[in-house]
Structures are given as C-alpha cells and as structure tokens.
Amino acid sequence: MxxxxxxxxxxxxxxxxxxxxxxxxxxxxxxxxxxxxxxxxxxxxxxxxxxxxxxxxxxxxxxxxxxxxxxxxxxxxxxxxxxxxxxxxxxxxxMIGPVLIAFGTPEQKAAYLPAMRRGDLWWAQGFSEPGSGSDLASLSTKAVLEGDHYVVNGTKIWQTQAAYADMMFALVRTRFEGKPQEGITLLLLDMKSPGLSIQPIRTIDGGQELYQCFFDNVRVPIENRVGADSKGWTYAKYLLGFERHGIAGIGHAKRQMVRIKRIAAAEQDRGTRLIDQPRWGERIALLEIELMALECLSLRLIQESEMMGAGKGPGVEASILKIRGTELRQEMFELLTDLTGPYVIPFDEEVMRSGWGNAAPVGPAHAATIASNYLDSRKISIYGGANEIQRNVLAKSILGL
Amino acid sequence: MDFILNEEQMLLRDMAARFAADARARQEKTPEEPGRRWSRFAELGLLGLTLGEAHGGLGGGGVETMIVAEEMGRQLLTEPFVPAVAMVSPLIGELGSKDHHEQILPRLAAGEVLVVPAFLEPEARYDLAQVATIARADGDQVRITGRKAVVLNAPQADLLLVSTRSAGATGAMEGISLYLVPCQAPGVSLRAITTLDGRPAAEVNFDAVAVAATSRLGSAGTALPAIERAVDRGIAALAGEAVGAMAALLDLTAEYLRTRKQFGAPIGKFQALQHKLVDMRVALELARSVAAAAAMAVDIPDAELRRRFISAAKVQVTRSGRLIGQAAIQLHGAMGMTEEYGAGRYLKRLVVIGALYGDFAHHLERFAATAEPAGLPN
Known part of the structure; x- marks a missing residue:
C-alpha cells in the first residue's frame, strides 16, 4: 500500500x-x-x-x-x-463494439467497427420493451425467419437518442418454447428500414432524448444476425458485463462537486456566502467525504481485480459501485437544488438547449438548468440495472441462497 | 493510491489473523490474566511494530498498524494495542531523548511497561488544545495539577503520557508540553471505570504531582503538532479496528440469514432483509477503502492532507459502524438484543470507536476546515 x-x-x-x-x-x-x-x-x-x-x-x-x-x-x-x-x-x-469483436463475422467487423471509431456510425440499443424492463428475458418482439431475412414485429422502448442512430442492435424472440432466455437472438437493424418508426418520449426533466421504436414487418437480412440464432442472451450478458471500470462515475461526481462549490460561493444568504455557513459547509463536506470514500473504493476494487488477473475490472462488486455512485450523484443534485433556492422554480426549455443568449437571465445564470438536471438524475438509479436489481445480485453473492 | 498489500504486509496480516483468532479462542475457553495476554503480543513482535529498527522494532507505519488493528477488531480483543503501539511508541520515538529511547522503548517492545496517552480533559470534548492541566516548574522538578478524562487502560498502565500546559491560556495552540508520569507517583489518583465495550479506563486526577523535568518529551510548549499526529495515528488504527469489527458482524449476520428459518424458508430469502444486508456490505466496503487510505496518509509529510484523510475516515467509519451495528441487531430480531448472542458486543465496540478522539460532528467540521488539494481542473 x-x-x-x-x-x-x-x-x-x-x-x-x-x-x-x-x-x-x-x-x-x-x-x-x-x-x-x-x-x-x-x-x-x-x-x-x-x-x-x-x-x-x-x-x-x-x-x-x-x-x-x-x-x-x-x-x-x-x-x-x-x-x-x-x-x-x-x-x-x-456496448455492441466488444460484442461484434468477440462474436461478429469478418464482414460485420469490417462494415461497422472502423465506422464506429471514426464517429460515422451511431447505434441505438434495443433491449427493453414496454412489458420487459428489469425482467429482460421476458421480451416479446418477434423475429421470424423467411428465406434469407428475419421479419421483425413488435416494439422497443427507452432508446436514448434513437433519432441520432444509424443502426440498432436489438434482442428479439426467435423461439417461443423452452426457457425465456433460450429463444433470444441478437439482430442489427438499419434505422432506415421500411416499417421501422420512432416516437420521442418526453421525460420529467423536460428532455426528449428517449424514444420508443416500432417494428412493422421490418425485414432484416440474415447476415445482420450476430452469432447463432437463439444465442442472443449470451451476447447480451457479455455486453452488459463490459466497461464497468468507470461505473461509479467518479469523474462526473467530481465535476458536480466543483459545480456545487461554485454555486455555494455565488449564492448568499443575509450577506454571507452559503459556502461559508456551517450548515451548508458541512453538507458539502459530507458529500466530499462520501466521494472520497467511493473513489478509494473504486481504485481499490480495480487494483484488486487487476491483481487477481480478472483483467476486466470488478465483478459482482461493480454492483456496489453502481449503487453508491448513482446514489451519491443523486445526493449532489439534491444539494444543488437546495443551494439554488427560489430560482430553482422558473423553468425554460429553450435555456436548457441554448443558454440565455443575449437575454438577461432570470435569477442567477447557474440556476436555469438545476431543476432539470436534478430531475434527470433520478434516472441513474434506474437504468443499467435498477439499484434494487443490483441489490438482489449482491445479496445472492453474499448469501449464496 | 495503491491499495494492494505487499508480501510482507500480507504475511503480517496472516500472522495477526491467526494470533487474534487464537487469542479469542483462549479467552473464551479459560480467561487469562491480562498481563499474560499482553506478553503474547510482545512475543510476536507486535509491541515493537511501530518502533524503528534502531530500537529493536519492526519499523512499521500506518498500514502495518491498521493491518493488526483490523484483526484485533475482528476478534474484539481488548488489549491496549492502539493507545500503546499506534500512538505512544511512535510519539516517544519522535520526541523522546536518548535516555527515554534507551530506558523505555525496549521495555515497551517487550511488554514490560505499558504507557498510555492522557490527552483529553473533562471540559475539552475532543479539542486537543483545551489543556487546563498545568505543569509548573519547581526546582529541577515539575508539578502537574489537573484532570484527564476517559483514559483508556489507565488502571493497567505504568506510565501516563500527559499533555500539560506550561504557558498560555487554555485552548492556546502554544504552551503545551508532554510529560511521562508514573501512575504510582504521589498525587496521581484514578477513578476506575469500565468502558461500554468492557475495557478498563479511568478518570485521572493529578494533584501537584512531582515529576523530574527530564520526563518531558520534546521541547517545552511545542508538543501540540506531535500530539495531533499521534492522535491521527490512533484514529487510523481505530478505523482499521472498526473495519475488522464490521466485517465480522456482517459475516455473523449473513450466516444468521442463511440459517434462521421463518415461514418455511431461510430469512435470507426475503428481499427486505437482503437489501438491508447489501447496504451493510456497501457501508463496509466504503469504510474499508477510506480507512486504508487514512492508514497510508498517516505517514505523509503534508499535515493538511493527512488531516483531510483522517477526518474523512473517522466520519465514514462512524457512519458505517452505526449502520452496520444497528442493522445487524435488527436483522437478528430479538436474538440481537440478547447479551448472550454477541452481535451487541460489536455494536458496543463500534459506538466506542465512534466516540474516541473526535466524533462524527467533530471530524466533519475538521474536514470542512481543511483545504482541498490543488490540481482539480475547473
């Protein structure tokens, strides 16, 4: 040490x-x-x-x-x-990059990987469905093989920035008998395919980054299947186990801490900066301590897994980082909301996109985005495996029941 | 920060783990005389852990101390390892004269002499500068008058290492001197107490106690920074001890959830209990990580950065200790409330550690007063 x-x-x-x-x-x-x-x-x-x-x-x-x-x-x-x-x-x-490298055909690798690296190819993720969230294996979007095409019908939901996407990687059901996990296939869909449409979903933060996608007899060439038919669950698990080094979001949290201090120094109450008042100073200090502890934990788990030769970063411990990392950042957005005071109330969608421009800000300039950011932060304990699911996973590993 | 133990540290951990488990097993079979238990620490070299090699010690620092303290915490051993080995030995090594080194350090390492710190006073809460105990020169002697509060292991000690004021007002940073005071000296009186976690302690009164001027450690009036360093070493060690206790309590609770059956199933099958157990595990991992960081920070020269890590660790360990200790009692149900079962012993140890050398509020304030390290981009 x-x-x-x-x-x-x-x-x-x-x-x-x-x-x-x-x-x-x-x-x-x-x-x-x-x-x-x-x-x-x-x-x-x-x-x-x-x-x-x-x-x-x-x-x-x-x-x-x-x-x-x-x-x-x-x-x-x-x-x-x-x-x-x-x-x-x-x-x-x-996400799909490592899966294509591990399981894709030479043609798929050549067609997609270089374009992804250049920034020329954006993917949407097609996993969740309206009836299949945490219970992903229950998905029911159906793909039927007709000649050399799969014909896809159904719907996917919660695609982030689907309007930016050129392609979608999607889990679809190709078999209906046996265990739910056994009949799932991973397909690559061109977002411009006839029969594929997207619908934006407004979220509580005022954003419009999430979409629902609908498939009406969308024809997908068989060469756009990743790996074998009905083996999609294996590839999905591989995908979700990837890139967990940064799962605690330490860099983001540190950046929010900088923002917290900036705003606490700008806001005053009865002539004293909030950052100089013990009741605010100690709330900030407590979050800083939590951040230090989480950073130490992240570093420790990565070093331990590196030493064990796992090579991929933390295993089940990644769930600890996910839980604490998301909860901590959410606490930071709560504090930002409180620091902002009454000017957390006005809400202007245009300012979220473009800032105040030439207009005089309503309240302090930093206030305009706080409420939206706070509301947006509620998603981080839901996506990527809800924190309750992470707790189930951890409990299983501790108890072995 | 590099969190991986090196080979010697792993050997030390394995040795300490075996030793502590063995000590607990012996204790439960036939309670031993405390002096005998302490000499076992000496036989393994643990009492010289923090002494330099020149003084016959192992030259260990904060990390080595934490490693041993964690195993002690895991087994709930009550020996004065933290006050004596983590705090006093390095302080005598640092400030003591050649005579102190030659006369005391080998005997500390051998377990022949026990010296414990007496730094805090009834009115001082956790402020190390609130020293109202007066040291007044009297020929080639010094007369000490005052009181020290909740001095752990004082009834077993041979000498107390006492912070006194030789100049300045109570609360001033300057004017504080350290003296070695024999417990048997005329005018020293102990009101013995037992701690919440079953350790001997005392309120100590000094009534014009005469000690030789040569029993002062370091120069007159300048001891506060060294006292603070010693306390920081103690806190880092206590954090390790707390981590050991938390880990053991989590294991005990998980085992109970696996075996206790209600409604026809092990209660660990129930999600409400599972999630509480997971929160205990998260709290443990956070405490373990920041405690290790504090142990590494103990030995760095930058006092501001050291304070930051020590106080962060104390805050985190106190919070995690409360969460784990209380959840463990809850998850054991009524069984957790019984003295016999033992989960409560861990909670008591964790509460005591939380209240030693600065509680949650004290260290939160101290942390907030430290400057953030430079180098963050903006």
Missing part, C-alpha cells in the same frame, strides 16, 4: 488532463458545465478528436484500435475525460 500512485500513472493522468483541456471545444465544455443539453455534433466532434489521438476505443483489443491500457489506466482515462467536461463515449462503442 502506498499513498501515491506510480509516477508513470500520475504522468498518464496529467497527459489525459492536458489533452482534454487542449482539445475539447470550449462550447461543449460550457454546456457540460452548465448542465445544458448536448446535441449529436457535441458528441461526434469529440469522438473525432479522440479518434485522431487513437483514444476512441481504449477498451477494444489492440488489433481493432484499442490502446492496451491496464484497467487502472482506463479508469483514469474515464475519470479525467469526465472531469474535464467531455461528453461521455456512447452510441454503442462500448
């Missing part, structure tokens, strides 16, 4: 930090800072910068454009990019 990390890792951290500071567009960083909505270009521009540096797919094998970083280096990279205000790498890179 040593208080400081190795000089090499410290140098690596500084490299990443400098890279983000030098290359991320200030406009994007400002949006992330202020909690405003990002658009596709904000993501893709950043992905192209990462791609040019060779850092877009650190988790992929080297022959497919990976960086061959250790789990700890990948953790530091994720933390520093989030801390520096970069948009998260999403759009399927860390």
């Amino acid at each position: 040593k208080f400081t990390l190795s000089p090499e890792l410290e140098a690596f951290r500084q490299d990443v930090r400098r890279f983000v500071a030098d290359n991320l567009s200030p406009a994007t960083r400002a949006k992330v800072d202020e909690g405003r909505r990002l658009v596709k270009a904000d993501y893709v521009d950043w992905y192209r910068i990462l791609h040019a540096k060779g850092w877009i797919t650190p988790g992929w094998p080297v022959e497919h454009g990976g960086t061959d970083w250790s789990p700890l280096e990948r953790y530091i990279f994720e933390e520093e990019t989030a801390l520096g205000g970069a948009p998260p790498v999403t759009g399927g890179i860390n």
Whole structure:
C-alpha cells in the first residue's frame, strides 16, 4: 500500500488532463458545465478528436484500435475525460463494439467497427420493451425467419437518442418454447428500414432524448444476425458485463462537486456566502467525504481485480459501485437544488438547449438548468440495472441462497 | 493510491489473523490474566511494530498498524494495542531523548511497561488544545495539577503520557508540553471505570504531582503538532479496528440469514432483509477503502492532507459502524438484543470507536476546515 500512485500513472493522468483541456471545444465544455443539453455534433466532434489521438476505443483489443491500457489506466482515462467536461463515449462503442469483436463475422467487423471509431456510425440499443424492463428475458418482439431475412414485429422502448442512430442492435424472440432466455437472438437493424418508426418520449426533466421504436414487418437480412440464432442472451450478458471500470462515475461526481462549490460561493444568504455557513459547509463536506470514500473504493476494487488477473475490472462488486455512485450523484443534485433556492422554480426549455443568449437571465445564470438536471438524475438509479436489481445480485453473492 | 498489500504486509496480516483468532479462542475457553495476554503480543513482535529498527522494532507505519488493528477488531480483543503501539511508541520515538529511547522503548517492545496517552480533559470534548492541566516548574522538578478524562487502560498502565500546559491560556495552540508520569507517583489518583465495550479506563486526577523535568518529551510548549499526529495515528488504527469489527458482524449476520428459518424458508430469502444486508456490505466496503487510505496518509509529510484523510475516515467509519451495528441487531430480531448472542458486543465496540478522539460532528467540521488539494481542473 502506498499513498501515491506510480509516477508513470500520475504522468498518464496529467497527459489525459492536458489533452482534454487542449482539445475539447470550449462550447461543449460550457454546456457540460452548465448542465445544458448536448446535441449529436457535441458528441461526434469529440469522438473525432479522440479518434485522431487513437483514444476512441481504449477498451477494444489492440488489433481493432484499442490502446492496451491496464484497467487502472482506463479508469483514469474515464475519470479525467469526465472531469474535464467531455461528453461521455456512447452510441454503442462500448456496448455492441466488444460484442461484434468477440462474436461478429469478418464482414460485420469490417462494415461497422472502423465506422464506429471514426464517429460515422451511431447505434441505438434495443433491449427493453414496454412489458420487459428489469425482467429482460421476458421480451416479446418477434423475429421470424423467411428465406434469407428475419421479419421483425413488435416494439422497443427507452432508446436514448434513437433519432441520432444509424443502426440498432436489438434482442428479439426467435423461439417461443423452452426457457425465456433460450429463444433470444441478437439482430442489427438499419434505422432506415421500411416499417421501422420512432416516437420521442418526453421525460420529467423536460428532455426528449428517449424514444420508443416500432417494428412493422421490418425485414432484416440474415447476415445482420450476430452469432447463432437463439444465442442472443449470451451476447447480451457479455455486453452488459463490459466497461464497468468507470461505473461509479467518479469523474462526473467530481465535476458536480466543483459545480456545487461554485454555486455555494455565488449564492448568499443575509450577506454571507452559503459556502461559508456551517450548515451548508458541512453538507458539502459530507458529500466530499462520501466521494472520497467511493473513489478509494473504486481504485481499490480495480487494483484488486487487476491483481487477481480478472483483467476486466470488478465483478459482482461493480454492483456496489453502481449503487453508491448513482446514489451519491443523486445526493449532489439534491444539494444543488437546495443551494439554488427560489430560482430553482422558473423553468425554460429553450435555456436548457441554448443558454440565455443575449437575454438577461432570470435569477442567477447557474440556476436555469438545476431543476432539470436534478430531475434527470433520478434516472441513474434506474437504468443499467435498477439499484434494487443490483441489490438482489449482491445479496445472492453474499448469501449464496 | 495503491491499495494492494505487499508480501510482507500480507504475511503480517496472516500472522495477526491467526494470533487474534487464537487469542479469542483462549479467552473464551479459560480467561487469562491480562498481563499474560499482553506478553503474547510482545512475543510476536507486535509491541515493537511501530518502533524503528534502531530500537529493536519492526519499523512499521500506518498500514502495518491498521493491518493488526483490523484483526484485533475482528476478534474484539481488548488489549491496549492502539493507545500503546499506534500512538505512544511512535510519539516517544519522535520526541523522546536518548535516555527515554534507551530506558523505555525496549521495555515497551517487550511488554514490560505499558504507557498510555492522557490527552483529553473533562471540559475539552475532543479539542486537543483545551489543556487546563498545568505543569509548573519547581526546582529541577515539575508539578502537574489537573484532570484527564476517559483514559483508556489507565488502571493497567505504568506510565501516563500527559499533555500539560506550561504557558498560555487554555485552548492556546502554544504552551503545551508532554510529560511521562508514573501512575504510582504521589498525587496521581484514578477513578476506575469500565468502558461500554468492557475495557478498563479511568478518570485521572493529578494533584501537584512531582515529576523530574527530564520526563518531558520534546521541547517545552511545542508538543501540540506531535500530539495531533499521534492522535491521527490512533484514529487510523481505530478505523482499521472498526473495519475488522464490521466485517465480522456482517459475516455473523449473513450466516444468521442463511440459517434462521421463518415461514418455511431461510430469512435470507426475503428481499427486505437482503437489501438491508447489501447496504451493510456497501457501508463496509466504503469504510474499508477510506480507512486504508487514512492508514497510508498517516505517514505523509503534508499535515493538511493527512488531516483531510483522517477526518474523512473517522466520519465514514462512524457512519458505517452505526449502520452496520444497528442493522445487524435488527436483522437478528430479538436474538440481537440478547447479551448472550454477541452481535451487541460489536455494536458496543463500534459506538466506542465512534466516540474516541473526535466524533462524527467533530471530524466533519475538521474536514470542512481543511483545504482541498490543488490540481482539480475547473
């Protein structure tokens, strides 16, 4: 045990930090800072910068454009990019990417992987259905093989930014007998396919990033099947076990802590900055301590799994990081809401997208996005396996019942 | 931060685990005389753990101390390892004269002499600078008058390491000196008490106690930073002890959930209980991680950063200890309320650790007063 990390890792951290500071567009960083909505270009521009540096797919094998970083280096990279205000790498890179590498055909790899790395191909995830959330294996979107095509009928829900997507990877039911897990197939659907339509869903934060997708006799060529028919559950589990180094969201949490302190220094009560008042100072301190403890836990679990040679980051302990990481960030948004006081009440959707522009802000400029960000933060303990499901998983591993 | 134990540390952990389990088993079979138990610590070199190799010790730091303390906590051992080994030995090593080193350190390592700290006073709560105990020069002697509160293991000790004021007003940072005071010295009186977790302790009164001027550690009036460092070492060790106790209590509770049957099933099948157990596990992992960080931070030169980690650990360990201790009692049902079953012993230890050297509120305030380390991008 040593208080400081190795000089090499410290140098690596500084490299990443400098890279983000030098290359991320200030406009994007400002949006992330202020909690405003990002658009596709904000993501893709950043992905192209990462791609040019060779850092877009650190988790992929080297022959497919990976960086061959250790789990700890990948953790530091994720933390520093989030801390520096970069948009998260999403759009399927860390989800369907590894699955195609492990189970895809040479044609699928050639068709998709390079385009994903360049930022030219965005994926939607087609897992959940209106009747299948936590109980994913109960899904019922049906695919029937007719000649050399699957014909897909049904609906998928909670696709993030489906309007940005070129393709969707979807779990569909190809067999109806046996255990629910055994009849599921993983298909790749072109979002422009005839019969495929999307419908936005307004969420409580005022956002419109989620969609429901409908399939009406959508024809999917058989070469767009990943792996074998009815083996989709295996691939889905592989996919969900990937990229859990950063699951605690330490970089995001640190960035929110910076925001908390900035706002607590800007807001005053009876002439005293909130940050200088014990009742607020101690609430902030308590969250900082929780953040320190979680950061120590993340580092410890990654180092322990690295030492055990697991190579992939934490196993079932990732559920601990998911639970605590999401709860902590939610506590931070609660505090942000409280710090903002009465100006948390006005709500202007246009400001969420574009800021105040030339108009004079209503209340302090930082206030406009807080309520929306707070409401949006309620999702993080639901998606990626609701925290109650994570607790079930952990209980099983502790008790073995 | 590197959280992985090196090979020597793993050997130390295995040795300490065997030793502590054995000590508990012996204790439960036939209660031993306390002195005999303490000399077993010496036989394994544990009493010299924190002494430099020049003084016949193992040269261990915060991490080694935490490793042993965790195993002690796991077995609920009550020996004064934390006050004597984590706090006093390094302090004498740091401030003591050549004579102190030669006369005391080998005997500490051998378990022949027990020295415990007496830093806090009835009116001081947790403020180490609130020293109203006066040391007044009297020829080549010093006369000490005052009171010290809840001094753990004082009834067993040979010497007390007492913080006194030789100058300045109560509460001033300057003017504090440390003296080694024999418990048998005329004018020292103990009102013995037993702690919540079954340890001997005392309220100690000093009535014009005469000690030689040479029994002062370090220069006059400048002891506070060293006292604070010693207390921080103690807190880091206590955090380790708490982690051991929490881990054992979690194991005990999980085993109960696996075996206790109600409504025709092990109660661990019920989700409400499962989720409570998981919250205990999350609390344990957080406490374990930040306690390890604090143990590493004990030995760094940057006092501000050290305080930050120590206070964070104390806050986290206190919260986790409460959560785990209380949930364990709840999950055991009425059985958890019985003295015989033993879950309560862990809760008591955790409550005591929470109240030693600064409670939740004290350390939250101390943490908030520290500066954030530089280097965060904005």
